[in-house]
Structure formats: C-alpha cells, structure tokens
Amino acid sequence: MTARFYYxxxxxxxxxITLPINTGHHATRVLRLKQGDKVILFNGEGGEFSGSIHHIDKSGSTVILSQFHAIERESPLSISLVQAVCSNEKMDWIIQKSVELGVNCIQPITATRSIVRLSEERANKRQLHWQQVIIAACEQCGRNRIPKLHPLLTLSDWFSQQFENKRNNIENKSPYKLFLSLTANKRLSEFSLPSIDTPLLLLIGPExxxxxxxxxxxxxxxxxxxxxxxxxxRTESAALAAIAAIQALWGDY
Structure with a gap:
C-alpha cells in the first residue's frame, strides 16, 4: 500500500511540501521511504493528493504533489460517539476503531461511575493525544476528512449543552439518540433510522x-x-459493536 500522511x-x-517533523521522521526512519517513493497526502478538507518523496536530508523531508483525486470514503451516516473515558489504552482503542468504523464526531465524557478522572492539565494532554490517534486512524483507513474531537465534559454538562442547543435551535436537524443500557429490552434491529441524513448520537457509559x-x-x-x-x-466493546451494527443496518456495510 502507498503510504498516506496527513498534512x-x-x-x-x-x-x-515540507512534511512536519514527526511525519517526516515516520516516513523516512520508520517506513524507510526513499527519494522517489510514492506517497499520498490529505489535509482533511476532502480528496487526496498523490506525489512522491522529493528530497530527504537532515533538515527534513519534502514531497512533490503530482495529482489530485476527489476521493471520499465517508459513511453515508453522520454518527457522533459520546463515550465515557476509560483507561488510556482502552480509550485509544475506542477512538482508533470508531474512526475506522466511520464516526465523524467524538465527544469524551466523564460519568458518575467513571474510574478515570482527569485534571484540566491531563485532559488537555489527552485531547492532543487523542487528536493524533484520530489522524493516524484516518491515515491508515483511507479517510480524507478528520472526525471532530470535542473537549472533555461531564455527562451532566453535556446534557445541559444538548438542552441549550435545542432551546436555541442550534441543531440543523434533530438527531436520532441511542444509548446502551443493561435495563433495555429492545434491540437495535427493532428501530429504524428516519432517513439516511438524520444525525445519530450514540451514548456509551463507563465501566x-x-x-x-x-x-x-x-x-x-x-x-x-x-x-x-x-x-x-465492556465499554470498549460496546461502542464498537454498536457502531458496526448501526453501519450494517443503515450505513455502508
């Protein structure tokens, strides 16, 4: 496969194009790309550019762009994942795989029974890390648009935000809202999405x-x-199983 990089x-x-330092290091030191090797670059605005490694030296690596491809690999569904944060590795896994499965928005939350509690400083650091996880997942799976990552909120604050958005008519279209519960007795297959362009909110709780x-x-x-x-x-299984089922029922699977 041709190496893909976000620019x-x-x-x-x-x-x-001069590749960012970390990207250039990954391309030449990890993937061992050489001058003339083919690459693909995308910037999250849609479509992708094919090109080749133009020059490599101690100061950095450059790519010359040769062709633009108006390729989109987005799901027809607009899925927002509202996920209770969990341990680092599990949260990384959820974010990575949910991007691969097609979500276009991720909202991390903390709930009453959340085990992981982040200070403001740690939350900011995790936000930057999660953003990189999203980008890397897009590079791997072929997506040319970067899913939106919202700042961490408490569940109560997020609910308040939803009430406020509805009251102020901020939502362009009312979303279809689903959450997983041990007390629920209806399966996903018993529901139907009103239309393919209906935004979908999926709420997943903590451990x-x-x-x-x-x-x-x-x-x-x-x-x-x-x-x-x-x-x-488990919370890391629930989110991915639900997204996969949603895509199978109503999306592009």
Whole structure:
C-alpha cells in the first residue's frame, strides 16, 4: 500500500511540501521511504493528493504533489460517539476503531461511575493525544476528512449543552439518540433510522454503567435505550459493536 500522511495545510498541484517533523521522521526512519517513493497526502478538507518523496536530508523531508483525486470514503451516516473515558489504552482503542468504523464526531465524557478522572492539565494532554490517534486512524483507513474531537465534559454538562442547543435551535436537524443500557429490552434491529441524513448520537457509559439518575436524564434529553444481546459488554466493546451494527443496518456495510 502507498503510504498516506496527513498534512495540516493547503495544497496545490506541483507544490513541494515540507512534511512536519514527526511525519517526516515516520516516513523516512520508520517506513524507510526513499527519494522517489510514492506517497499520498490529505489535509482533511476532502480528496487526496498523490506525489512522491522529493528530497530527504537532515533538515527534513519534502514531497512533490503530482495529482489530485476527489476521493471520499465517508459513511453515508453522520454518527457522533459520546463515550465515557476509560483507561488510556482502552480509550485509544475506542477512538482508533470508531474512526475506522466511520464516526465523524467524538465527544469524551466523564460519568458518575467513571474510574478515570482527569485534571484540566491531563485532559488537555489527552485531547492532543487523542487528536493524533484520530489522524493516524484516518491515515491508515483511507479517510480524507478528520472526525471532530470535542473537549472533555461531564455527562451532566453535556446534557445541559444538548438542552441549550435545542432551546436555541442550534441543531440543523434533530438527531436520532441511542444509548446502551443493561435495563433495555429492545434491540437495535427493532428501530429504524428516519432517513439516511438524520444525525445519530450514540451514548456509551463507563465501566460501571450509567446510574439510574443518568439514565433518567438521558431519557429526558430524548434518548432511547437499546441492548446488544444478552451479554454484558465492556465499554470498549460496546461502542464498537454498536457502531458496526448501526453501519450494517443503515450505513455502508
């Protein structure tokens, strides 16, 4: 496969691009790319450029762009994942795989039973790290648009934000809201998406699940509860299983 890299800036044909230091290091030191090797660059605005390694030296690596391809690999569904944070490795896994599965927005939250608690400083560092996980996942899976990552919020603050958005008519189209619950008795297959362009919100709780009060707040915000079979899934399994099922039922699988 031709190596793909994210470039955070505008690009035009025949332009010589200087790769960011970390990207250049990965291309030449990890992937062992040489001068003349083919690469693909994308900047998150849609489409991708094919090109080749133009020059490599101690000061950095450059790529010359040769052709633009108006290629999109986005799901027809607009899926936003609202995920309770968990341990570093598990959260990285959820973010990476949810991007591969097609979500276009990720909202990390903390709930009452969340084990992981982040200070403002640690949350900011994790935000930067998660952004890099998203970019790397896009490079790997072929997506040319970068999913949006929102700052960490408490679940109660996020619910308040949803009420405020609805009151101020900020939402262009009312989203279809689903959350996983151990007390739910309806399966995903019993529901139907109103239309392919209906935004979809998927809310996933922490390791210990949502409290009764949090589930009541979810219902009050317009969510409906679903179950994924009779087995209890870990939070990192639940999110990915639900997204895959949603894509299989209504999306591009």
């Amino acid at each position: 955070p800036g505008p690009m035009i044909l025949d332009q010589i 210990g699940g949502f409290t009764t009060e949090e589930e009541k707040a979810a219902y009050a915000t317009g969510f409906v509860s679903i179950c994924l079979g009779q087995r209890t899934l």
